[in-house]
Amino acid sequence: MSAPEEQKMWGGRFERAPDASFYEFERSWQFDRRMLPQELALDRAWARAIAKAGVLTDQESDKLVAALDEIEKRAKSDSAWLDASKAEDVHHFAETALIEKLGPLGAKLHTGRSRNEMVATEFRMYVKQALLEILNAVRSLLRAVSSQAKAHLGTPLPGMTHMQRAQPLLLSHWLLAHGEAFYRDAQRLVAAIAFADSCPLGSGALAGCAFPLDRKGIAQDLGFARVSTNSLDAVSDRDFVLDALFALATLAMHLSRLSEDMILFASTEFGFIELPDEYSTGSSLMPQKKNPDAWELIRGKTGRIYGALFALLTTCKGLPSSYQRDLQEDKEPFFEAHDQVLAMMRIAGAALSATKFREARLREAAQDPTLVATEVADYLVAQGLPFRDAHEIVGKALRAAEKEGKSIREMPIAKLKELSPAFGPELSTVLTLESALARRSVIGGTAPGAVRAAMEDFDSRLAALEKNS
Numbered sequence: 001m002s003a004p005e006e007q008k009m010w011g012g013r014f015e016r017a018p019d020a021s022f023y024e025f026e027r028s029w030q031f032d033r034r035m036l037p038q039e040l041a042l043d044r045a046w047a048r049a050i051a052k053a054g055v056l057t058d059q060e061s062d063k064l065v066a067a068l069d070e071i072e073k074r075a076k077s078d079s080a081w082l083d084a085s086k087a088e089d090v091h092h093f094a095e096t097a098l099i100e101k102l103g104p105l106g107a108k109l110h111t112g113r114s115r116n117e118m119v120a121t122e123f124r125m126y127v128k129q130a131l132l133e134i135l136n137a138v139r140s141l142l143r144a145v146s147s148q149a150k151a152h153l154g155t156p157l158p159g160m161t162h163m164q165r166a167q168p169l170l171l172s173h174w175l176l177a178h179g180e181a182f183y184r185d186a187q188r189l190v191a192a193i194a195f196a197d198s199c200p201l202g203s204g205a206l207a208g209c210a211f212p213l214d215r216k217g218i219a220q221d222l223g224f225a226r227v228s229t230n231s232l233d234a235v236s237d238r239d240f241v242l243d244a245l246f247a248l249a250t251l252a253m254h255l256s257r258l259s260e261d262m263i264l265f266a267s268t269e270f271g272f273i274e275l276p277d278e279y280s281t282g283s284s285l286m287p288q289k290k291n292p293d294a295w296e297l298i299r300g301k302t303g304r305i306y307g308a309l310f311a312l313l314t315t316c317k318g319l320p321s322s323y324q325r326d327l328q329e330d331k332e333p334f335f336e337a338h339d340q341v342l343a344m345m346r347i348a349g350a351a352l353s354a355t356k357f358r359e360a361r362l363r364e365a366a367q368d369p370t371l372v373a374t375e376v377a378d379y380l381v382a383q384g385l386p387f388r389d390a391h392e393i394v395g396k397a398l399r400a401a402e403k404e405g406k407s408i409r410e411m412p413i414a415k416l417k418e419l420s421p422a423f424g425p426e427l428s429t430v431l432t433l434e435s436a437l438a439r440r441s442v443i444g445g446t447a448p449g450a451v452r453a454a455m456e457d458f459d460s461r462l463a464a465l466e467k468n469s
C-alpha cells in the first residue's frame, strides 16, 4: 500500500509513491503542527522578501500574504481540518493549503528556499517563545519564594549538612537559597533565548540563497535580533535547543531538590510544614495519610527532562556537516520538556504559596542545643585558644554532657572549667539560638539583618527581571 496522494513537495524524480508505513514513519506533521503559527509568519515574511528581491510582483506578494492570513484564521477555528491532514510536515501543510487557494501562485512561494532553513528558523522562533513562557513561570515562583520569605522573617530552622543537624538558620534564608537557584535558572533562560535569537533564513538548503535577499530585513520582520553567519552551520546547528534543554534540565533539577526538602519537611519525623489539601492526595487504604504527591511528581518528572537533553545530545553526536534528517528528532524532546517543566513550575509555585510552615515546631527544633556547639568553640577561640584545641574541648564537653543526660546549655560552668579554664559565665549568652543567628552577619549569612538585606537585593533583582522581557 502506498501513501495518500497529495501534491508532494518532491516526487518528480520518483517512479513510485512511498510505502504507506514508511510515510507514517517519516512524516512529522503529527507533532510539528505546533509550529504552524511560526510557519505562516515565515511564509508571509518570505513572500515580502522575495517580492523585494524581484522574484514576485507586489500584487502577487500581497495575495500570498492575504491567503496565508486566511489559512491562519481557519487553522485557529477548525482543528478538524488540521487533524485530517495527511501532510508530511508543517511546511507541506502550509504549501498544500496555499496551492489549494491560489493555484500556481501558491506554488511560487517556495522559490529560493529550503525546508532545511525553514525548520531551523521556525524552531528557533518556537523555542524563544516557549522559553519566555517558562521564564514567566520562573518569575511567579520567585515571587512565591519572596513572599514566603517575607512572611517568615524571624522563624528559625535547624540547618543540616549530611542530613545531620548542623547550625541554626532562618527559614527565610532557606527559602532564599532555593530562590537563588531559580534566579540563576531565569538567567540561564534569558541566555538561551539570546542564543536562539539568530535567523537562519537565507541559508538555503546549505549553501545560501541564490536570490538577492535582504536577510537582515527578514530577520527583523520575524523578530530576530541578528542573522546567522554561515549557511552550512545554520541549517545543522541545534545548539540553541541543547542550551534550552540544559536550562530546562537544570531548572527541573532545582525543582526536584526543593521537592525533596518539602517531602522531608512534611513527614511526621520533621513536621516542619503542613501540606495544603489542594496539592496533596490521600491513600486509598490508610485513612490518616496526606501525601506530598505534587512534590513527588515534580521530583519524578525530572528524569524525563534529563532524558530530552540526552536524547538530542545523542542525536547530534556524529552527524556530518549540513542538514540531516536525524535533526527532525529535535522537536519532540523539546516539546515534551517544555510542557512538563511548565506544568511542574505552575504546580510548584502554587503548592509553595499554599504551604503552611509550622513555626512552633520549627522553633522547638532549632532550639536543639547541639546546634550551638560551633558557638562554644568560637567562644573559646575568643578567649585565645587555637580553634583546633577549642574544637577538641567542646567535643569532650558534649560527651560529658551526654553522659550526664544534660545538654551543653545545662552544664555548670565549674564542670566545664575542668575541661578548660577559659570557660567563663558569659558563655550562657553565646549559647542562645538568637546569638548563634545574629553572629552570622556577613553578606550572605543567616543573621536577621543579613537576610533582610538579601531579601531586598533579591527583590530588586526580581524587579529588574520583570522589566527586561
Ligand code: ARG
Pocket: 028, 032, 089, 115, 116, 119, 325, 327, 328
Ligand atoms: N520535517 C523536517 C524536519 O523537521 C523538515 C525539514 C525536511 N528537510 C528535508 N530535506 N527533508 O527536520
